Amino acid sequence: MVGLGFTLATVSLFLLACFFIRPEYLYRPLTLRLLALLTPCGFICLEAGWVVTEVGRQPWIIYKVMKVQEALTPMQGMQFSFFMYLALYGFLTFVVTWLFTRQLKASGNL
Amino acid sequence: MIFFSVCAVLFTSLWLYVLLAGADLGAGILEIFKGKKNRELQAEQEKLITKTLGPIWEVNHIWIILVIVILFIAFPHFFSEFAIIYHIPLTAILFGITARGSAFTFRHYDAIKDKWYEVYSAVFAWSSLWTVLWFGIIVGSLVLGEHTSSSATFAPRFLNPWFQPFPLLTGFFLASLLAFVAATFLLAETPTPSLRLLFRQRALFANALAIVLGLSLFAYAHFSHIFRLQLLFQNVYGRTCFLVSMLLLVPQWEAVALQKDRQLRYFGGLQLTLVLVGLLATLSPTLLTYSDGTAPILLEKTAAVPEATYRLLFIALCFGLVVILPGYFYLMRLFYFPRLQKQPEKF
Numbered sequence: 489m490v491g492l493g494f495t496l497a498t499v500s501l502f503l504l505a506c507f508f509i510r511p512e513y514l515y516r517p518l519t520l521r522l523l524a525l526l527t528p529c530g531f532i533c534l535e536a537g538w539v540v541t542e543v544g545r546q547p548w549i550i551y552k553v554m555k556v557q558e559a560l561t562p563m564q565g566m567q568f569s570f571f572m573y574l575a576l577y578g579f580l581t582f583v584v585t586w587l588f589t590r591q592l593k594a595s596g597n598l
Numbered sequence: 599m600i601f602f603s604v605c606a607v608l609f610t611s612l613w614l615y616v617l618l619a620g621a622d623l624g625a626g627i628l629e630i631f632k633g634k635k636n637r638e639l640q641a642e643q644e645k646l647i648t649k650t651l652g653p654i655w656e657v658n659h660i661w662i663i664l665v666i667v668i669l670f671i672a673f674p675h676f677f678s679e680f681a682i683i684y685h686i687p688l689t690a691i692l693f694g695i696t697a698r699g700s701a702f703t704f705r706h707y708d709a710i711k712d713k714w715y716e717v718y719s720a721v722f723a724w725s726s727l728w729t730v731l732w733f734g735i736i737v738g739s740l741v742l743g744e745h746t747s748s749s750a751t752f753a754p755r756f757l758n759p760w761f762q763p764f765p766l767l768t769g770f771f772l773a774s775l776l777a778f779v780a781a782t783f784l785l786a787e788t789p790t791p792s793l794r795l796l797f798r799q800r801a802l803f804a805n806a807l808a809i810v811l812g813l814s815l816f817a818y819a820h821f822s823h824i825f826r827l828q829l830l831f832q833n834v835y836g837r838t839c840f841l842v843s844m845l846l847l848v849p850q851w852e853a854v855a856l857q858k859d860r861q862l863r864y865f866g867g868l869q870l871t872l873v874l875v876g877l878l879a880t881l882s883p884t885l886l887t888y889s890d891g892t893a894p895i896l897l898e899k900t901a902a903v904p905e906a907t908y909r910l911l912f913i914a915l916c917f918g919l920v921v922i923l924p925g926y927f928y929l930m931r932l933f934y935f936p937r938l939q940k941q942p943e944k945f
Contacts (some may be wrong), residue, residue, distance in 0.1 A: 551703065561681070561682050562748065563685050563752075564751075564752055569685070578664075580700060582698070587708065591708070
């Protein structure tokens with residue numbers, strides 16, 4: 489996560505320098521490929537950061553103040569709630585993937 | 599003073615959410631009734647709704663987040679009880695909001711307009727109604743006040759407070775009210791006369807429905823001895839709000855007849871505000887009441903929250919509002935008063 493973050497920052501600085509010194513470098517196939525390659529990195533960093541904060545503080549929900557177990561709702565049958573959210577977000581992931589593919593396929597005809 | 603300011607921000611945020619998200623959700627409900635015969639009119643309505651609500655629907659979340667954060671920090675007892683008891687309705691609302699938000703975005707950004715467009719529209723419209731019904735169910739059961747404390751078993755604690763006819767009726771009342779507000783809101787933004795006529799009819803129909811459902815609510819409360827709604831007439835503010843909203847119907851219908859569309863929008867907003875203020879005035883200072891003898895949760899300072907927390911919350915709110923409000927007003931100005939903008943110079 490940290491490595492990718494620094495890579496993104498370095499590439500940005502490099503391209504900013506290029507913009508002032510050698511603007512033609514910005515349109516070279518190699519630069520464009522590099523940018524395409526780095527596109528998912530921002531998302532990966534974001535997700536990785538999220539996992540670090542969520543997993544890293546276990547078993548606390550508020551660090552050294554309250555445990556996750558104590559914060560859980562007393563309602564019975566929480567597993568149904570969990571499975572429902574899992575199904576919802578699984579479905580949304582599927583829909584978003586399908587939508588992206590659809591846009592990419594159509595982009596040739598636009 | 600600090601506690602009072604925190605409460606003021608809480609109610610202002612709640613009011614803005616009810617008004618703006620109300621118009622947004624109501625527009626979704628109106629889409630259910632867009633008609634199937636006239637394709638052109640149908641497409642025009644969808645375009646108008648996207649254009650009018652596109653800029654605000656996501657910004658509306660600021661207000662609900664503010665409400666949640668203030669309740670969480672300043673009224674932790676109420677927040678915890680509310681979130682526990684209303685687990686099922688709140689989950690249903692979250693599903694509804696997720697579905698309508700996704701469908702609205704997909705419809706707007708999907709570059710291919712095929713049969714899926716209809717699916718997005720249907721999901722957007724029906725999940726709007728679904729969400730509003732659940733919001734109304736929660737409001738109705740808060741008025742009903744038949745909660746039970748933590749020792750109770752599943753059904754009395756998690757189902758019975760809201761699984762009753764009165765909350766459901768409140769849900770339909772809220773849906774009609776929001777549809778009315780949305781119709782008046784969209785009306786003022788409509789460029790074409792045929793669409794104006796349509797929204798004017800919708801506004802009138804939704805208004806009539808809201809009156810019928812509102813009166814049924816009072817009748818139901820009277821016959822089922824739901825004394826907390828009857829309190830509305832005993833509380834001076836509640837009574838005033840009720841009377842003013844009834845009196846407002848006359849100039850409102852006049853505005854429909856004379857086609858004063860912009861004026862009608864203010865009436866729509868005012869009606870919803872009066873319902874909210876009347877309800878809050880009647881129920882205050884209680885936030886949550888129990889039917890099993892447990893002491894009610896009141897809108898007051900609690901020992902669980904140290905004075906410093908209120909102070910810090912107040913500072914954070916001041917700082918946050920200074921950051922949010924200018925951007926918010928600028929957004930509103932850009933989208934709703936485009937003629938105020940300077941034309942960009944030609945390149």
